[in-house]
Amino acid sequence: MSRSHQKGGEPSQRMLRVAxxxxxAMATMLSRGEINDPDLAGLVxxxxxxxxxxxxxxxxxxxxxxxxKAQDAIxxxxxxxxxxxxxxxxxxxxxxxxxxxxxxxxxxxxxxxxIDALLQTAxxxxxxxxxxxxxxxxxADEEAEPGLDDRK
Numbered sequence: 137m138s139r140s141h142q143k144g145g146e147p148s149q150r151m152l153r154v155a156x157x158x159x160x161a162m163a164t165m166l167s168r169g170e171i172n173d174p175d176l177a178g179l180v181x182x183x184x185x186x187x188x189x190x191x192x193x194x195x196x197x198x199x200x201x202x203x204x205k206a207q208d209a210i211x212x213x214x215x216x217x218x219x220x221x222x223x224x225x226x227x228x229x230x231x232x233x234x235x236x237x238x239x240x241x242x243x244x245x246x247x248x249x250x251i252d253a254l255l256q257t258a259x260x261x262x263x264x265x266x267x268x269x270x271x272x273x274x275x276a277d278e279e280a281e282p283g284l285d286d287r288k
Contacts, residue, residue, distance in 0.1 A: 151188040154231065158195050159186040161228040165221065175213050179206075184242045188235065195225075195235040198242035207241040214239045 147155075163183040165171060180202035187196045201210045214221070218237055226234030254260060 147188065148190075151190065151192065154192055154229070154235075155186040155188045155195065157229045158188075158197070158225055158235070158237075159183050161225050162186070162197055162221070165224060170224070171214075171217050171220070173213055173217065175209070179210065181210055181214075184244065192231070193233060193235050194238060196238045196240055198240050198244075200242040200245060204245065211239045211241060 166181045166183065169177070182200050182202065183197060184200060185198045187198070188194070197214075199210055199214065201207060218239075222234050222237050225237065255264075
């Protein structure tokens with residue numbers, strides 16, 4: 137077992153703490169418009185999560201523009217300002233080494249939408265309603281049984 141990972145490949149508490157500090161710093165910079173780029177002006181970009189490498193030298197920042205439009209363009213814009221953002225993160229967070237920053241589009245919103253769409257399909261709705269119907273039948277059977285016990 138390595139020092140930076142716990143059982144099952146889970147991130148360590150330090151990795152999670154550093155990732156959250158970076159996420160907060162990046163979200164603050166993006167919300168305050170601290171990146172001087174006309175392509176980024178007027179766009180709202182959220183930072184849902186950051187994942188750190190075990191050695192804390194690489195931070196993968198997951199971003200999502202509001203409305204989900206121009207995702208690849210946002211990543212390209214942020215990549216152009218990677219050096220500036222790394223320096224700002226180093227100033228805001230007290231780490232021995234500033235991590236290299238990599239940007240990716242956050243796919244969790246798309247995955248959640250796919251799951252919701254699947255849950256709304258007729259076949260899944262039918263499968264989900266069957267246990268409810270069986271539970272209703274069982275409760276109806278239980279209500280009918282006490283009458284049999286009264287005759288004893």
